[in-house]
Amino acid sequence: MTNFIADIKIPDSKLAVEAAELLRDHGDDLLWNHSNRVFLFAAMKGNSSQVKYDAELLYISSLFHDLGLTPAFRSPDKRFEVDGANAARDFLRSRGIPEESIRLVWNAVxxxxxxxxxxxxxxxxxxxxxxxxxDVVGKNFDxxxxxxxxxxxxxxxxxxFKHNILHAFWEGFKHKPETTYGTMNADVCEMFLPGYQRPNFCHHVLHSKWEE
Structure with a gap:
């Protein structure tokens, strides 16, 4: 893989390479290509806006952001985003990265x-x-x-990608649809799970145990 794509340098530090290898080992081509596109588009936005950012941490965040969908990292009861964030945290801690940087990556994922x-x-x-x-919905496409x-x-x-990513989402959390409550991921459950009815916040409020 060339180090430069569209004038954006793909980080190639030891840490970045190890993170990339982790995604390669546990993800597939869909997540690999998507995660790299996410980094490139994000870096382009940062460069265009002339904001200061850590390219290595941005790249690692991008590599881990959907890792929680994979069999190796999906939990039985947490949002897939949290699974990916926890995986990133464990990876970075095992390599002695400062907690401030770990917290930044955790939040991003x-x-x-x-x-x-x-x-x-x-x-x-x-x-x-x-x-x-x-990359996912073409927001700010032009x-x-x-x-x-x-x-x-x-x-x-x-x-x-449009169709395959939706299937990847579903495979990642079909065993725990309750974790999608209050998120856009509930749309995926509604699409793939026959008869699925997403929890309703108003129902929870009106049927709470409070007597009034």
Whole structure:
């Protein structure tokens, strides 16, 4: 893999390479290509906005952000985002990374689907959220020129990504649909699980044990 894609350098430190190898070992081509595209789009946003960010931590966050969907890292009872964040934390701690950096990566991974909040957090978390939104739903699509998008997709192909990523989400949390309550992931459960009815917040309020 070339170190530069669309003028963005792919981090190649020992830490970055080990994180990439972990995703390669436990993920598949879908998550590998998606995670790298997320990093590239996030870095482009950071460079264009002229904000200071740690490229290595942004890359590692991108590599881990969907790792919680994989059999090796999915838990029986936690949101997949938290599983990925915990995996990233364990990986970084095992390599003696400072807690401040670990906390930054944990936040970026755990909150990457928390629209309306994560974009106001640490720069790396906000940038990765941009990259995720850009790659998954085409948010702010015209921000990146077509020729640049083409370079990214040639390096990390989409290969029917729209349909395959939804199946990957479902496989990652079909055993724990309750963890999608209050998130966009409940839409995936509704799509794939016959008869699924998402929990309703208003119902919880009106039927709580409070007597009044």
């Amino acid at each position: 755990a909150l990457h689907t928390t629209v309306g909040i994560v974009e106001y957090m640490e720069t790396e978390a906000a940038l990765m959220n941009f990259g995720v939104g850009y 921000f990146i020129p077509a020729e640049v998008r083409k370079q990214v997709v040639e390096a990390f192909p989409r290969d029917q």
